[in-house]
Amino acid sequence: MYNSKIIGLGKYVPENVVTNNDLSKLMETSDEWIQERTGIKERRWVKEGDGDTTATMGVKAAKVAIERAGIDKDEIDFIIFATLSPDMYFPGPGVQVQHALDIKTVGALDVRNQCSGFVYALSVADNFIKTGMYKNVLVIGSELHSHGLDKTTRGRGVSVIFGDGAGAAVLTREEDTSKGILSTHLHSQGEHAEELVVKAPGMGTRWVTDILEDDDKDDESYFPHMNGQFVFKNAVVRFSEVIMEGLMTNKLKKEDIDMLIPHQANLRIAQFIQKKFELSDDQVYNNIMRYGNTTAASIPIALTEAWEEGKVKEGDTVVLAAFGSGFTWGSVIIKW
Secondary structure (H helix, E strand, O other): OOEEEEEEEEEEOOOOEEEHHHHOOOOOOOHHHHHHHHOOOEEEOOOOOOOOOHHHHHHHHHHHHHHHHOOOHHHOOEEEEEOOOOOOOOOOHHHHHHHHOOOOOOEEEEEOOHHHHHHHHHHHHHHHHHOOOOOOEEEEEEEOOHHHOOOOHHHHHHHOOEOOEEEEEEEEEEOOOOOEEEEEEEEEOHHHHHHEEOOOOOOOOOOHHHHHHHOOOOOHHHOOEEOHHHHHHHHHHHHHHHHHHHHHHOOOOHHHOOEEEEOOOOHHHHHHHHHHOOOOHHHEOOOHHHHOEOHHHHHHHHHHHHHHOOOOOOOOEEEEEEEEOOOEEEEEEEEO
16 A cells, blocks of 8 residues: 655646726625625636636646656656636546646546535545556646626625636655555535536536527526525534544544645635634635635645745645535645
8 A cells, every 4th residue: 555645736827916906896896895705805817818728727737746746747647637617518628738748648537526626636646546556646726717707796796706726736656654645535415516506508407509599698507606604604514524534534633733724715714714723823824815716726726835835844734625516525634
Protein backbone atom coordinates (compact mmCIF):
# COMPACT_ATOMS: atom_id res chain seq x y z
CA MET A 1 0.00 0.00 0.00
CA TYR A 2 1.00 3.56 -0.69
CA ASN A 3 -0.26 6.98 0.30
CA SER A 4 -0.57 9.82 -2.16
CA LYS A 5 0.93 13.24 -1.57
CA ILE A 6 0.63 16.62 -3.23
CA ILE A 7 3.94 17.67 -4.79
CA GLY A 8 2.83 20.59 -6.97
CA LEU A 9 0.17 23.30 -6.73
CA GLY A 10 -0.90 26.01 -9.17
CA LYS A 11 -3.70 28.51 -9.72
CA TYR A 12 -4.99 30.92 -12.32
CA VAL A 13 -7.58 33.69 -12.01
CA PRO A 14 -8.67 36.13 -14.72
CA GLU A 15 -7.20 39.64 -14.57
CA ASN A 16 -10.65 41.29 -14.70
CA VAL A 17 -11.67 42.36 -11.17
CA VAL A 18 -15.39 42.95 -10.56
CA THR A 19 -16.14 44.81 -7.34
CA ASN A 20 -19.41 44.96 -5.45
CA ASN A 21 -19.77 48.56 -6.60
CA ASP A 22 -19.43 47.36 -10.19
CA LEU A 23 -22.35 44.98 -9.62
CA SER A 24 -24.47 47.77 -8.16
CA LYS A 25 -24.49 49.28 -11.67
CA LEU A 26 -26.03 46.09 -13.07
CA MET A 27 -28.58 45.29 -10.36
CA GLU A 28 -30.14 46.65 -7.19
CA THR A 29 -27.44 45.82 -4.66
CA SER A 30 -24.63 47.46 -2.72
CA ASP A 31 -21.21 46.75 -1.32
CA GLU A 32 -22.65 46.74 2.21
CA TRP A 33 -25.47 44.33 1.28
CA ILE A 34 -23.10 41.83 -0.35
CA GLN A 35 -20.38 41.95 2.31
CA GLU A 36 -22.89 41.58 5.14
CA ARG A 37 -24.36 38.40 3.66
CA THR A 38 -21.33 36.76 2.06
CA GLY A 39 -18.10 38.49 3.10
CA ILE A 40 -17.24 39.03 -0.58
CA LYS A 41 -15.65 42.31 -1.68
CA GLU A 42 -14.74 41.41 -5.26
CA ARG A 43 -14.46 38.51 -7.66
CA ARG A 44 -12.77 37.74 -10.99
CA TRP A 45 -14.92 37.40 -14.08
CA VAL A 46 -13.62 36.39 -17.50
CA LYS A 47 -13.69 39.38 -19.79
CA GLU A 48 -15.25 38.95 -23.21
CA GLY A 49 -12.55 38.38 -25.80
CA ASP A 50 -9.67 37.51 -23.47
CA GLY A 51 -9.79 33.83 -24.49
CA ASP A 52 -10.26 32.26 -21.06
CA THR A 53 -12.51 29.22 -20.77
CA THR A 54 -12.96 26.60 -18.08
CA ALA A 55 -10.51 24.32 -19.90
CA THR A 56 -7.88 26.95 -20.72
CA MET A 57 -7.86 28.27 -17.15
CA GLY A 58 -7.42 24.70 -15.95
CA VAL A 59 -4.49 24.25 -18.34
CA LYS A 60 -2.82 27.42 -17.03
CA ALA A 61 -3.14 26.27 -13.42
CA ALA A 62 -1.95 22.78 -14.36
CA LYS A 63 1.21 24.06 -16.03
CA VAL A 64 2.21 25.84 -12.82
CA ALA A 65 1.45 22.76 -10.70
CA ILE A 66 3.45 20.43 -12.99
CA GLU A 67 6.44 22.79 -13.03
CA ARG A 68 6.40 23.06 -9.24
CA ALA A 69 6.10 19.28 -8.94
CA GLY A 70 9.42 18.99 -10.73
CA ILE A 71 8.23 16.34 -13.15
CA ASP A 72 7.81 16.23 -16.91
CA LYS A 73 4.27 16.47 -18.27
CA ASP A 74 4.71 13.01 -19.81
CA GLU A 75 5.10 11.55 -16.34
CA ILE A 76 1.43 12.34 -15.68
CA ASP A 77 -0.45 9.02 -15.69
CA PHE A 78 -4.02 10.26 -15.33
CA ILE A 79 -6.04 13.51 -15.39
CA ILE A 80 -9.07 14.34 -13.25
CA PHE A 81 -10.99 17.56 -13.98
CA ALA A 82 -13.67 18.83 -11.58
CA THR A 83 -16.14 21.45 -12.84
CA LEU A 84 -19.82 22.33 -13.15
CA SER A 85 -19.14 24.68 -16.07
CA PRO A 86 -17.52 22.70 -18.90
CA ASP A 87 -16.75 24.36 -22.22
CA MET A 88 -19.03 21.89 -24.00
CA TYR A 89 -21.98 19.70 -22.97
CA PHE A 90 -19.67 16.83 -23.95
CA PRO A 91 -16.89 15.86 -24.12
CA GLY A 92 -15.69 17.18 -20.78
CA PRO A 93 -12.60 19.35 -20.23
CA GLY A 94 -10.34 16.52 -19.06
CA VAL A 95 -9.58 15.52 -22.63
CA GLN A 96 -9.08 19.18 -23.58
CA VAL A 97 -6.34 19.40 -20.95
CA GLN A 98 -4.71 16.20 -22.21
CA HIS A 99 -4.62 17.66 -25.73
CA ALA A 100 -3.56 21.19 -24.72
CA LEU A 101 -0.68 19.93 -22.59
CA ASP A 102 0.30 17.44 -25.33
CA ILE A 103 0.35 14.60 -22.82
CA LYS A 104 0.41 11.04 -24.14
CA THR A 105 -2.91 9.20 -24.36
CA VAL A 106 -3.54 8.86 -20.63
CA GLY A 107 -7.04 8.56 -19.22
CA ALA A 108 -9.04 11.70 -18.44
CA LEU A 109 -11.96 11.75 -16.02
CA ASP A 110 -14.49 14.54 -15.42
CA VAL A 111 -16.06 15.00 -11.98
CA ARG A 112 -19.41 16.81 -11.70
CA ASN A 113 -19.81 17.39 -7.97
CA GLN A 114 -19.99 21.16 -7.97
CA CYS A 115 -18.66 22.74 -4.75
CA SER A 116 -17.30 19.45 -3.44
CA GLY A 117 -15.88 18.52 -6.84
CA PHE A 118 -12.22 19.00 -5.98
CA VAL A 119 -12.55 16.98 -2.76
CA TYR A 120 -14.22 14.16 -4.69
CA ALA A 121 -11.53 14.39 -7.39
CA LEU A 122 -8.75 14.22 -4.80
CA SER A 123 -10.36 11.13 -3.31
CA VAL A 124 -10.43 9.40 -6.71
CA ALA A 125 -6.79 10.34 -7.37
CA ASP A 126 -5.76 9.24 -3.89
CA ASN A 127 -7.30 5.81 -4.30
CA PHE A 128 -5.87 5.31 -7.79
CA ILE A 129 -2.42 5.94 -6.32
CA LYS A 130 -2.97 3.93 -3.13
CA THR A 131 -3.93 0.84 -5.14
CA GLY A 132 -0.83 1.20 -7.31
CA MET A 133 -2.77 1.80 -10.51
CA TYR A 134 -1.13 5.17 -11.19
CA LYS A 135 1.91 7.01 -9.85
CA ASN A 136 1.32 10.65 -10.86
CA VAL A 137 -2.19 12.12 -11.15
CA LEU A 138 -3.08 15.67 -12.21
CA VAL A 139 -6.19 17.04 -10.46
CA ILE A 140 -7.83 20.26 -11.63
CA GLY A 141 -10.75 22.35 -10.37
CA SER A 142 -11.85 25.10 -12.75
CA GLU A 143 -14.99 27.19 -13.17
CA LEU A 144 -16.31 29.88 -15.49
CA HIS A 145 -19.50 31.01 -13.76
CA SER A 146 -19.81 34.53 -15.11
CA HIS A 147 -21.18 33.53 -18.53
CA GLY A 148 -24.10 31.69 -16.92
CA LEU A 149 -25.34 34.13 -14.27
CA ASP A 150 -28.51 36.21 -14.21
CA LYS A 151 -26.89 39.63 -13.84
CA THR A 152 -30.14 41.41 -13.04
CA THR A 153 -31.87 42.26 -9.79
CA ARG A 154 -33.87 39.04 -10.18
CA GLY A 155 -30.68 36.96 -9.89
CA ARG A 156 -28.68 39.05 -7.44
CA GLY A 157 -29.01 36.60 -4.53
CA VAL A 158 -26.85 34.13 -6.47
CA SER A 159 -24.95 36.16 -9.05
CA VAL A 160 -23.06 38.32 -6.55
CA ILE A 161 -21.54 35.19 -5.02
CA PHE A 162 -19.76 33.47 -7.89
CA GLY A 163 -16.39 34.07 -9.52
CA ASP A 164 -14.16 32.48 -12.18
CA GLY A 165 -10.79 30.75 -11.72
CA ALA A 166 -8.83 27.50 -11.60
CA GLY A 167 -6.55 25.55 -9.31
CA ALA A 168 -4.54 22.37 -9.82
CA ALA A 169 -2.54 19.80 -7.88
CA VAL A 170 -0.14 17.03 -8.86
CA LEU A 171 -0.32 13.94 -6.65
CA THR A 172 2.31 11.23 -6.54
CA ARG A 173 3.09 7.98 -4.73
CA GLU A 174 4.36 8.21 -1.13
CA GLU A 175 5.74 5.04 0.46
CA ASP A 176 5.70 6.51 3.99
CA THR A 177 2.04 6.00 4.95
CA SER A 178 2.33 8.47 7.82
CA LYS A 179 2.59 11.26 5.22
CA GLY A 180 0.40 12.61 2.45
CA ILE A 181 -3.35 12.09 2.21
CA LEU A 182 -4.34 10.07 5.27
CA SER A 183 -8.04 9.68 4.42
CA THR A 184 -10.94 11.08 2.42
CA HIS A 185 -14.63 11.09 3.36
CA LEU A 186 -17.51 11.57 0.90
CA HIS A 187 -21.28 11.89 1.37
CA SER A 188 -24.43 12.87 -0.51
CA GLN A 189 -28.09 13.60 0.18
CA GLY A 190 -29.99 13.77 -3.10
CA GLU A 191 -33.34 14.56 -1.53
CA HIS A 192 -32.17 18.18 -1.44
CA ALA A 193 -30.97 18.30 -5.06
CA GLU A 194 -33.30 21.13 -6.05
CA GLU A 195 -32.33 23.43 -3.18
CA LEU A 196 -29.20 24.43 -5.13
CA VAL A 197 -29.62 23.70 -8.80
CA VAL A 198 -29.40 24.71 -12.46
CA LYS A 199 -32.14 22.69 -14.13
CA ALA A 200 -31.49 23.45 -17.79
CA PRO A 201 -30.27 22.55 -20.25
CA GLY A 202 -31.03 19.02 -19.13
CA MET A 203 -32.59 16.08 -20.91
CA GLY A 204 -34.82 15.46 -17.89
CA THR A 205 -36.46 18.88 -18.12
CA ARG A 206 -36.97 19.89 -21.74
CA TRP A 207 -36.30 18.52 -25.20
CA VAL A 208 -33.61 20.38 -27.12
CA THR A 209 -36.08 20.99 -29.96
CA ASP A 210 -38.46 22.71 -27.53
CA ILE A 211 -35.66 24.97 -26.31
CA LEU A 212 -34.72 25.95 -29.85
CA GLU A 213 -38.32 26.71 -30.75
CA ASP A 214 -39.26 28.45 -27.51
CA ASP A 215 -36.30 30.78 -26.87
CA ASP A 216 -38.00 32.01 -23.67
CA LYS A 217 -35.93 34.88 -22.25
CA ASP A 218 -37.86 34.65 -18.97
CA ASP A 219 -37.04 30.98 -18.39
CA GLU A 220 -35.18 30.97 -15.05
CA SER A 221 -34.29 27.25 -15.26
CA TYR A 222 -31.07 28.20 -17.07
CA PHE A 223 -29.83 30.20 -14.09
CA PRO A 224 -28.66 28.96 -10.67
CA HIS A 225 -31.37 28.68 -8.01
CA MET A 226 -30.39 28.56 -4.34
CA ASN A 227 -32.47 28.30 -1.18
CA GLY A 228 -29.85 30.30 0.71
CA GLN A 229 -30.96 29.85 4.31
CA PHE A 230 -31.59 26.14 3.88
CA VAL A 231 -28.20 25.61 2.25
CA PHE A 232 -26.48 27.59 5.00
CA LYS A 233 -28.13 25.57 7.80
CA ASN A 234 -27.21 22.25 6.19
CA ALA A 235 -23.68 23.38 5.33
CA VAL A 236 -22.64 24.25 8.87
CA VAL A 237 -23.90 20.88 10.13
CA ARG A 238 -22.30 18.79 7.38
CA PHE A 239 -19.01 20.70 7.48
CA SER A 240 -18.68 19.96 11.19
CA GLU A 241 -19.66 16.31 10.82
CA VAL A 242 -17.29 15.48 7.97
CA ILE A 243 -14.34 17.29 9.55
CA MET A 244 -14.88 15.35 12.80
CA GLU A 245 -15.22 12.11 10.81
CA GLY A 246 -11.82 12.70 9.27
CA LEU A 247 -10.17 13.61 12.55
CA MET A 248 -11.62 10.60 14.40
CA THR A 249 -10.61 8.21 11.61
CA ASN A 250 -7.00 9.30 12.09
CA LYS A 251 -7.18 9.52 15.91
CA LEU A 252 -6.72 13.28 15.76
CA LYS A 253 -8.32 16.07 17.79
CA LYS A 254 -9.42 19.51 16.67
CA GLU A 255 -6.33 20.86 18.44
CA ASP A 256 -4.19 18.93 15.94
CA ILE A 257 -5.42 20.99 12.97
CA ASP A 258 -2.66 23.27 11.68
CA MET A 259 -4.62 24.55 8.69
CA LEU A 260 -8.27 24.23 7.70
CA ILE A 261 -9.09 25.17 4.12
CA PRO A 262 -12.86 25.14 3.63
CA HIS A 263 -14.63 25.48 0.32
CA GLN A 264 -15.13 29.21 -0.16
CA ALA A 265 -18.93 29.26 -0.25
CA ASN A 266 -19.68 32.00 2.24
CA LEU A 267 -17.37 33.69 4.74
CA ARG A 268 -20.08 33.38 7.40
CA ILE A 269 -20.06 29.57 7.08
CA ALA A 270 -16.26 29.47 7.42
CA GLN A 271 -16.39 31.75 10.46
CA PHE A 272 -19.05 29.56 12.07
CA ILE A 273 -16.91 26.45 11.61
CA GLN A 274 -13.80 28.27 12.84
CA LYS A 275 -15.58 29.26 16.03
CA LYS A 276 -17.02 25.78 16.58
CA PHE A 277 -13.59 24.15 16.27
CA GLU A 278 -11.96 26.92 18.31
CA LEU A 279 -9.42 27.71 15.59
CA SER A 280 -7.43 30.93 15.34
CA ASP A 281 -7.32 33.12 12.24
CA ASP A 282 -3.90 31.60 11.47
CA GLN A 283 -5.45 28.12 11.35
CA VAL A 284 -8.09 28.87 8.72
CA TYR A 285 -7.45 30.16 5.20
CA ASN A 286 -10.12 32.22 3.45
CA ASN A 287 -9.87 34.14 0.20
CA ILE A 288 -13.56 34.44 -0.72
CA MET A 289 -13.25 38.18 -0.07
CA ARG A 290 -11.11 38.47 -3.23
CA TYR A 291 -12.46 35.74 -5.50
CA GLY A 292 -16.02 34.95 -4.47
CA ASN A 293 -17.20 31.34 -4.68
CA THR A 294 -15.29 29.57 -7.46
CA THR A 295 -16.98 26.24 -6.69
CA ALA A 296 -14.66 23.32 -7.63
CA ALA A 297 -11.75 25.75 -8.00
CA SER A 298 -12.07 27.32 -4.56
CA ILE A 299 -10.14 24.77 -2.52
CA PRO A 300 -7.19 24.34 -4.93
CA ILE A 301 -6.89 28.13 -5.34
CA ALA A 302 -6.95 28.65 -1.56
CA LEU A 303 -4.58 25.73 -0.92
CA THR A 304 -2.14 27.09 -3.49
CA GLU A 305 -2.20 30.55 -1.94
CA ALA A 306 -1.81 29.21 1.59
CA TRP A 307 1.22 27.18 0.48
CA GLU A 308 2.71 30.13 -1.42
CA GLU A 309 2.36 32.29 1.70
CA GLY A 310 4.13 29.72 3.87
CA LYS A 311 0.99 28.90 5.85
CA VAL A 312 1.11 25.22 4.85
CA LYS A 313 4.41 23.61 5.85
CA GLU A 314 5.96 20.17 5.97
CA GLY A 315 4.58 18.15 8.86
CA ASP A 316 1.36 20.21 9.13
CA THR A 317 -2.01 18.56 9.54
CA VAL A 318 -4.13 20.11 6.79
CA VAL A 319 -7.89 19.63 6.56
CA LEU A 320 -9.88 20.31 3.38
CA ALA A 321 -13.68 20.36 3.59
CA ALA A 322 -16.48 21.18 1.16
CA PHE A 323 -20.27 21.22 0.95
CA GLY A 324 -22.49 22.06 -1.97
CA SER A 325 -25.10 21.20 -4.55
CA GLY A 326 -26.38 17.66 -4.54
CA PHE A 327 -26.22 17.93 -1.59
CA THR A 328 -22.70 16.51 -1.58
CA TRP A 329 -19.95 17.05 0.95
CA GLY A 330 -16.58 15.68 1.94
CA SER A 331 -13.27 16.13 3.72
CA VAL A 332 -9.61 15.30 3.18
CA ILE A 333 -7.07 14.85 5.99
CA ILE A 334 -3.46 15.49 4.94
CA LYS A 335 -0.13 15.21 6.74
CA TRP A 336 1.84 17.66 4.63
